[in-house]
Amino acid sequence: MNDKRPLEETVKKSELKKACTNCGAELKYKPGTTNISCEYCGHEETISIAESGFEELELYPFLQEMGSQKHSEEISMLHCKNCGADQHVEENYKSLHCVYCGQPLVIADAYKENWILPGAVLPFQIDKKQSFAIFKKWVNSLWFAPNNLKKASLDPQFTKGLYLPYWTFDAQLYASYTGQRGEYYYETKRVRNANGKMVTQQVRKTRWYPASGQVSGFVDDTLIKASHQKAGRIPGKIAFWDLKKLQPFNSGFLSGFVTEKYTIPLKDGHLHSKEVARDIATRWCMQDIGGDTQRVTSMDMKLSEETFKHILLPVYVSAYRYNGKEYNFFINGENGNISGTRPYSFWKIFFAVLLGLMVIGTIILLSKK
Template identity: 40%
Template sequence: MAQTQDSYQEPNVTGEHRFPCDQCGADLRFAPEKGLLVCDFCGNEQPIEGGGSHHHPIRELDFRAALDARLPDAEIEETRVVQCPNCGARFEFDPAIHAAECPFCATPVVADTGNQRQIKPKAVLPFALDERTSRKALGNWLGSLWFAPNGVKQYARKGRKLQGIYVPYWTYDAQTKSRYSGQRGTIYYETRTVMRDGKRVQQRVQKIRWRSVSGRVARFFDDVLVLASRSLPKRYTDALGPWDLSELEPYRPEYLAGFRAEGYTVQLDEGYAEARAYMDRVIERDVKFDIGGDRQRINSIDTDISNVTFKHILLPVWMAAYKFRGKTYRFVINGRSGRVQGERPYSAWKIAFAVIGVAIVAGVVGYLIAINQ
């Protein structure tokens, strides 16, 4: 939602998200279950200044200015990111770590020294579920899968920690006004006499009477959400919704303490193309509604789009990557609702035993029927 407030100074965004405890010096982390920064060593807790108040609006950025590279320097950041050679994910790396496992596909990754210039996040949706609660949700989901290998189910039972990732998204706002031409169809019926089996019978036949129409529709699109990552199958991340975007907080790095943040790999103009395709589908639905009648035909739609704005936001996702027989299977959990999606392997042995079992049961039933006849 496009809002401005000149008196509010947004915090600077940095590549590192480490906050030392003022009592023992250890790193604080954001605890979703408390909404606070906590120290796992001494138990110290610290509130996030200004967090959770929703008093400050989240300012949108001008889309055209961004495409023309006219955004203020304050909206651009340099971050140290590493790109996974397997899935292409780009995520921030702790400067003290030189090798790790990709949180998206479990591929070993070695850090490089390159920095990337990217548009800063404007907002973040903080994690609401902690790792333990999310792991339980994943375990329940995996346990409900039929014909899944035991190794997959044991993955959750063993308690292997999930990775908390802030995944990048774009949101787009736009005002649209569309002119259309088409046809409105009205259903009516005619009664005809036809021969059937040598007899004359009356038959009711449906017809459609078409009438040319034209008109205008208008719609303001608010926060059209587009995934800005290529690291996970889109069908799974899209299925994690809906997201409670009304709970977005102005970006504060404190929310990222103890978590990783992925850099966007879908560029702003690519994201807009996807958002525009969604807008076009909604506009087409609006046009059909405006045409009315029983049936609709659309000949043309001419849309003027204006006041396009955007923002880069981070949404919370718990992730797990499990390798089974050389293939990586990935699971994602909505860090707010606990909704689980993911790829799943099938156990060939379990399927084979199930087929054999069904065949045996069918054979026994057939035998009993035969001897009773």
């Protein structure tokens, strides 16, 4: 049976626009609050937060493609033909540009796609005005930057608030291990120093003892990147968020911002999380072994009660092209940390070097008089 419902009836929750009751304009999320507000008349409404908190989803039913429909929905995606980024925008498409490369996006290029509904979102804590101030301070601090860089990096049309997708994994961890505990001791030896004299020196050595045991504990919120983020462009320097500020997902937090869809499947994210869990288990084993140094020669790790969430984390992105090259600047939307790549002005460097040579030449000439 064909579904002949009007298009308006098939639009999913995350794409619904909230209109201002006073003037009819679109309400957008106000960073640092739990409100959506109207940019025209100032009217505000509170975003309802689920009292039940986050819902941790059982991992294996999703990996086995069972039960996923309950927590998935259809959203419209815009695909950038220039750099390949897939973006969902919780606002009307007006003069929209790709957050990564700045190329225009066309509504005709939109397509529908299912995604696993986010379980939590860390809302933006700083607004675009504050991000401009951070950009300005950083850009003005750059030596030998082209003059037009300072203008472009602060142009609102090239700066977007972007929610990045991540997976988080929880699990009970159990591991049994065998290894060795090392304890240091010192022997006194006579050695010849750099001056050729014989001196006494303490030499550290290690006695090794066999060790074995079991460790267990809860691994909470292992954070795994859920998109390739355009060849890993999001700098590790800013990729730290306070996950205690996560809120249960509500599409109101996305209003006025771009959301990048995950491109790393849940299965691949889970495999990566197991590698992280193994590193955690190894550290626990070494702590359990004790001594001055440790070796883990074998370890059998098991994970149980595994759950996951799809979460969204905030950054501001400014894309800029200079002399045919692409540059990006990033600000953590929660704490304001900034990082980016930058071009250099050939002429500024040239004239600085020339001026330096002139100063050196003048000093040489004066010293000869």
